[in-house]
Amino acid sequence: MRGANLLFRTVGDRELVERAAGGDVEGYNLLVSRWEKKLYNYLLRLTGNRDDALDLAQEAFLKAYNNLSRLGEADKFPQWLFRIAHNLACSKFRSDGRRPQADSESWPEEGEDAAPVMTGGPLPVGSSTRLYPLELELLVARALEELSADQRHAVILKAIYGFKFAEIAEILDCPISTVKSRIYAGFEQLKRVLGGDVGAKAAFQK
Amino acid sequence: MNCGETKQALVDLVLDEAGSEERKQIEAHLAGCAACRAELVNLRLTRKLLVQGLPQEEMPQRIAFVSGQAAKGGLRGWLGSRTFAIPVGVAVAVAVLACGLALARARLVIEQGRWELAFGHAPAATTATTKSAPAGTSVPLPAGLLTREQAQQLMAAAIRESEQRQQAASAARLEAALSQLDQRQRATLLALAGQMRYFEATQNVFYKEASRTRTALELVASRLPAEKGDRP
Ligand SMILES: [Zn+2]
Numbered sequence: 001m002r003g004a005n006l007l008f009r010t011v012g013d014r015e016l017v018e019r020a021a022g023g024d025v026e027g028y029n030l031l032v033s034r035w036e037k038k039l040y041n042y043l044l045r046l047t048g049n050r051d052d053a054l055d056l057a058q059e060a061f062l063k064a065y066n067n068l069s070r071l072g073e074a075d076k077f078p079q080w081l082f083r084i085a086h087n088l089a090c091s092k093f094r095s096d097g098r099r100p101q102a103d104s105e106s107w108p109e110e111g112e113d114a115a116p117v118m119t120g121g122p123l124p125v126g127s128s129t130r131l132y133p134l135e136l137e138l139l140v141a142r143a144l145e146e147l148s149a150d151q152r153h154a155v156i157l158k159a160i161y162g163f164k165f166a167e168i169a170e171i172l173d174c175p176i177s178t179v180k181s182r183i184y185a186g187f188e189q190l191k192r193v194l195g196g197d198v199g200a201k202a203a204f205q206k
Numbered sequence: 207m208n209c210g211e212t213k214q215a216l217v218d219l220v221l222d223e224a225g226s227e228e229r230k231q232i233e234a235h236l237a238g239c240a241a242c243r244a245e246l247v248n249l250r251l252t253r254k255l256l257v258q259g260l261p262q263e264e265m266p267q268r269i270a271f272v273s274g275q276a277a278k279g280g281l282r283g284w285l286g287s288r289t290f291a292i293p294v295g296v297a298v299a300v301a302v303l304a305c306g307l308a309l310a311r312a313r314l315v316i317e318q319g320r321w322e323l324a325f326g327h328a329p330a331a332t333t334a335t336t337k338s339a340p341a342g343t344s345v346p347l348p349a350g351l352l353t354r355e356q357a358q359q360l361m362a363a364a365i366r367e368s369e370q371r372q373q374a375a376s377a378a379r380l381e382a383a384l385s386q387l388d389q390r391q392r393a394t395l396l397a398l399a400g401q402m403r404y405f406e407a408t409q410n411v412f413y414k415e416a417s418r419t420r421t422a423l424e425l426v427a428s429r430l431p432a433e434k435g436d437r438p
Pocket residue numbers: 208209210212235239240241242
């Protein structure tokens with residue numbers, strides 16, 4: 001089923017990219033509607049801010065549109081788009097001089113909009129006999145925060161968005177071997193948190 | 207394949223990077239190795255929980271290019287015109303409504319054993335002694351340390367009250383927005399539908415935040431002493 005989806009994605013994207021490159025704006029809009037939610041959510045993880053994520057997504061789609069002629073292979077549109085977005089997000093934070101609150105959007109920093117309850121130390125997940133879905137979100141957010149930003153980005157692109165190692169290498173502009181080592185190390189660390197007893201507890205909830 | 211090689215390969219398998227040859231080798235090893243089978247379960251669980259724990263949000267607004275003449279000029283002027291073709295009144299009404307929902311976050315402040323439960327924006331500097339009034343009403347708190355039961359009742363009442371207030375306010379604002387729609391042409395319906403998606407998404411976010419707060423409160427409550435000083 002997964003393979004079928006990927007096939008559909010690739011074929012469909014290619015056709016739409018070609019239409020858009022030929023000046024068909026509606027074709028491009030279809031492509032946008034296919035990828036916007038994924039791109040927005042990826043940017044949300046990167047920036048931790050909904051407004052920034054939406055702005056950057058728009059900017060990325062615009063930049064992609066204006067540079068479609070430079071996209072050699074239409075099949076590579078997704079990773080190319082994500083690469084544009086990733087770079088835009090990185091340069092935005094460089095120019096703003098502010099630190100992205102990566103992955104903490106739902107748990108704002110102390111002193112902002114945070115529920116102060118959440119700022120002190122790790123959540124006592126183990127103390128509860130059940131793991132609620134919301135606890136799971138917290139747990140995952142905390143587990144991801146433990147990773148380096150590079151590991152986190154690579155793991156998310158892989159586990160959530162299903163990009164191939166080679167595609168992630170294109171998005172992050174680094175060798176495949178680097179991508180692999182980031183993902184292996186990051187996933188191993190996540191496994192220690194999510195794969196143990198806590199994970200089993202969550203799984204049996206379902 | 208030995209266990210070490212298989213362990214590495216299992217990660218590839220779970221992350222959809224294993225080729226058919228690798229899969230065969232893994233299967234062969236798994237057939238005779240309980241430890242690696244357990245490892246596979248663990249890895250699958252990790253990915254599953256990762257996906258479940260990172261839900262994808264709806265976008266606040268769909269992205270769309272305007273077709274036609276804009277295409278030639280590199281779609282200039284498109285940025286910043288997100289609410290293109292949406293009647294200003296409706297857009298504003300919906301935006302106001304969304305803001306109202308965002309304001310509804312419950313806040314719980316615990317300082318030095320004192321509790322403050324309030325709704326709306328927190329004062330810039332919260333101190334235990336000066337409580338500037340939040341947007342909503344605060345629930346009166348009994349002095350001293352709360353019992354677990356008291357805390358739970360208090361939280362439940364405060365959350366319920368906030369939700370009722372929000373629901374009433376949302377309904378009124380929604381009606382205002384819709385009455386404006388009556389005066390417009392049907393062509394705006396489509397645009398409004400887009401805005402309503404945002405409204406729904408915002409509601410979902412609000413709901414999630416309220417639930418999160420509740421979960422957090424329950425966790426805090428579970429750590430409170432079960433009895434209030436009555437014990438010997
Ligand atoms: Zn083995």
